Every structure is written in structure tokens, then in C-alpha cells.
Amino acid sequence: MSNDIRGLPGAPALAPDTLAVRAGIERSQFNEHSEALYLTSSFVFDNAAQAAARFGDREEGNVYSRFSNPTVTALQTRLAALEGGESCIATASGMAAILSLVMAVLKAGDHIVASNGLFGSTVQLFANQLSKFAIDTTFVPATDLAAWRAAVRPSSKLFFVETPSNPLTEIVDIAAVAAIAHEAGAILAVDNCFCSPALQRPLRLGADIVIHSATKYLDGQGRVLGGAVVGTRRITGEVFRFLRNAGPALSPFNAWVILKGLETLRLRMEAQSENALRLANWLEGQPAVSRVLYPGLPSHPRHELAMRQQRRGGAVVSFEVEGGREAAWRVIDATRIISITGNLGDTKTTITHPASTTHGRITPEARAAAGITEGLLRIAAGLEAVEDIQADLARGLGG
Numbered sequence: 001m002s003n004d005i006r007g008l009p010g011a012p013a014l015a016p017d018t019l020a021v022r023a024g025i026e027r028s029q030f031n032e033h034s035e036a037l038y039l040t041s042s043f044v045f046d047n048a049a050q051a052a053a054r055f056g057d058r059e060e061g062n063v064y065s066r067f068s069n070p071t072v073t074a075l076q077t078r079l080a081a082l083e084g085g086e087s088c089i090a091t092a093s094g095m096a097a098i099l100s101l102v103m104a105v106l107k108a109g110d111h112i113v114a115s116n117g118l119f120g121s122t123v124q125l126f127a128n129q130l131s132k133f134a135i136d137t138t139f140v141p142a143t144d145l146a147a148w149r150a151a152v153r154p155s156s157k158l159f160f161v162e163t164p165s166n167p168l169t170e171i172v173d174i175a176a177v178a179a180i181a182h183e184a185g186a187i188l189a190v191d192n193c194f195c196s197p198a199l200q201r202p203l204r205l206g207a208d209i210v211i212h213s214a215t216k217y218l219d220g221q222g223r224v225l226g227g228a229v230v231g232t233r234r235i236t237g238e239v240f241r242f243l244r245n246a247g248p249a250l251s252p253f254n255a256w257v258i259l260k261g262l263e264t265l266r267l268r269m270e271a272q273s274e275n276a277l278r279l280a281n282w283l284e285g286q287p288a289v290s291r292v293l294y295p296g297l298p299s300h301p302r303h304e305l306a307m308r309q310q311r312r313g314g315a316v317v318s319f320e321v322e323g324g325r326e327a328a329w330r331v332i333d334a335t336r337i338i339s340i341t342g343n344l345g346d347t348k349t350t351i352t353h354p355a356s357t358t359h360g361r362i363t364p365e366a367r368a369a370a371g372i373t374e375g376l377l378r379i380a381a382g383l384e385a386v387e388d389i390q391a392d393l394a395r396g397l398g399g
């Protein structure tokens with residue numbers, strides 16, 4: 001096998017745009033130009049001694065695709081390079097990444113401090129599943145640093161944040177929360193799904209771990225599920241040991257699709273952020289819209305912090321319409337182009353009503369406390385012409 005970056009041992013010093021298309025390529029004896037897809041569940045050995053050495057970890061090499069696969073390894077190498085991390089472990093989904101991390105670094109009696117604007121399944125996992133194994137979680141208001149400090153216990157081992165948050169686009173100060181975590185002897189994991197490494201690199205800001213749902217912007221075309229844990233070899237080594245025994249490994253096919261997605265990641269994130277900014281500006285001028293939440297807008301309460309830790313505002317825009325649920329549903333039902341779906345991260349623009357979908361199962365009181373009002377809508381801007389998306393929304397806004 002030969003590496004694509006010829007004789008350049010300092011590959012991580014290359015610019016992200018170069019790494020996004022070249023990092024991780026190991027050519028086979030056929031010298032293929034593009035990344036090969038190795039659809040095989042297991043690997044053969046030259047002889048019995050080699051089999052024994054591979055199983056005994058005395059020789060590096062592939063054994064079985066639950067442990068490692070060359071296509072998955074290529075993705076891991078590329079994603080680690082893009083995030084600026086030592087090492088990456090790819091997983092079957094974003095939730096598999098989060099589960100693998102907590103199983104790797106926590107034990108019964110340990111405590112998690114997490115921001116309260118997390119992805120719904122992450123909240124369920126922490127609050128309802130991990131609690132069965134005596135791992136408690138305290139959820140704190142994402143932007144209240146005093147609350148993060150007050151939540152610390154001697155058993156706090158993991159801090160977990162998502163920024164910007166979904167759907168309210170709250171911005172967590174990664175460097176400040178990292179400092180609180182480290183003072184408490186804990187590690188900080190950042191779910192970087194909304195920004196991707198094209199816009200935000202949490203490890204540079206002091207985070208210890210980056211989590212990805214590769215299902216979203218890393219693939220970017222809504223085709224496959226995938227996830228990743230990026231960080232120091234010490235931590236990813238533990239994650240690998242869990243994955244190897246528990247099994248939520250990424251399929252080589254999905255890894256190959258996500259590798260292709262990474263090649264256009266920055267271009268997509270720039271273009272989708274630009275479309276989101278233009279939509280957000282336009283929405284601010286609509287009489288039926290009472291509030292627009294977008295980190296790229298100067299009116300966002302944490303605009304300055306967002307622009308310090310992210311290169312762009314990202315693709316997700318939330319806004320509130322006058323007239324509650326009825327008015328919000330009218331906007332959705334009047335669209336002809338935008339996909340009505342809770343998913344995001346795609347080249348196709350999507351719209352959702354959080355109060356009746358992604359946040360529909362929590363009590364109305366909890367929703368109100370979290371700021372998810374009945375008039376709130378969330379859009380994830382895609383790559384369509386922004387004029388067409390505006391016209392699609394204008395119909396239901398009475399514009």
C-alpha cells in the first residue's frame with residue numbers, strides 16, 4: 001500500500017482543504033486514484049503465525065471489520081486531520097459515537113454535566129438509559145457559566161455540550177466550559193454536528209473530544225448514517241476497546257460515502273451558511289416574523305462569541321411567527337419545495353415545527369421553560385437558490 005501524500009511526514013501541517021480530499025488515502029496494489037471500497041467482513045492471513053500475531057496485537061493489520069477496515073480507517077484518518085485530533089474512531093451512527101464515548105470513559109457512580117439544549121436522543125440516553133447504570137446527569141442552562149460551576153460534583157467526569165444548540169442556536173463558550181471541566185478533573189466533549197470542522201474546531205478551543213453525527217453535514221447528502229469520536233489516543237483507545245467488543249462499528253460502504261462527502265464539506269458549509277444568512281436577514285424583515293435566531297446575525301445575543309469560535313453562522317436558522325402553532329403550521333403547509341422533515345444537514349432545505357415534532361414528547365411546561373414556543377420554526381438551509389426558498393416561505397407568511 002502507498003500513501004497519497006508522498007514523502008510528507010508532516011501531513012497534519014497541510015491546509016484543511018488539502019487534507020479534506022487527500023488525507024487517509026492508502027493505495028492498494030492496483031494504484032487506484034480514488035478511495036477504494038473494501039466490502040469484506042474479514043481478512044485472511046499469510047500463515048498461522050501471522051494470524052496469531054494479529055489476534056494477539058503483536059502485529060498491526062486488519063482482522064475483522066468490526067475491529068478495523070481499510071475504508072473506515074481512511075475516513076478516521078481524514079476526520080482526525082480535519083478536526084486537528086490525534087485519533088478518530090468511526091461508529092455506526094452519531095448516537096453510537098456518544099454511547100461508545102460514555103461507555104469508554106465512565107463507570108457506575110460517575111456524573112455527567114451537560115448543556116440543556118442537547119439532541120433529543122442524547123437527553124434520553126443520559127437521563128433514562130445511563131441512570132439505570134448509576135451514571136447521573138445534571139443538565140444546566142448552556143450559556144450560564146455559574147450554573148456549570150455549581151453543577152460540579154467530586155464524581156463529575158464528563159462535560160458534554162452542543163453548540164450552536166438545536167433549535168434555539170444558543171452558543172456555548174467552549175473555552176470557558178473547558179476550563180471549568182478541567183478544574184473539576186473532568187473532560188469536555190463537544191458535539192460538533194451543526195458546524196463540522198469546516199466552521200468550528202473545538203479541540204483548538206480546549207475541548208478534549210469531538211463527537212459527530214456524520215449522518216448530517218459530513219455526508220451532507222442525506223444518504224447514510226454514521227458517527228465519530230475524535231480526540232487523544234488515550235481516550236479513543238478506550239472507545240476502540242468498547243466498540244470492538246460491543247459492535248456499533250461503521251460499515252465500509254457508509255465510510256466510503258462519508259469520505260466523498262468530506263471532499264466538498266467546506267464548500268457546502270460556506271454556501272449553506274451564506275444561504276442561511278440571506279434567509280435570516282430576509283426573515284427579519286417579514287412583518288409576520290417576531291424573532292429570528294441565527295448566530296450569524298448581529299441581533300443574536302451571542303453573535304460576537306459565535307463569530308470568535310465559528311468561521312460562519314452555520315446552516316440552521318430558527319424563527320418565530322405571530323399566531324402560535326396555527327400560523328407556524330400554515331407556513332409549513334404552504335411550502336412546495338422545502339422538505340418537511342425533522343432531519344437536517346442535507347443539500348436540500350428542510351423545515352420543522354419543533355414543538356410538535358422533535359420536542360413534542362416533553363411537557364408543555366418543560367417546552368416553555370426551554371424556550372421552544374408554539375410559533376417556532378427551524379430551517380436547515382440547503383443549496384437551492386435562496387430566492388426560491390424565500391418564495392416558498394413567503395406564501396405561508398402572507399408576504
Ligand SMILES: *Cc1c(COP(=O)(O)O)cnc(C)c1O
Nearest residue numbers: 093094095119191193213215226
Ligand atoms: C442527529 C444528531 C445526533 C445523532 O446522530 P445519528 O447519526 O442520528 O445517530 C447527535 N447529535 C446531534 C446534534 C444531531 O443532530
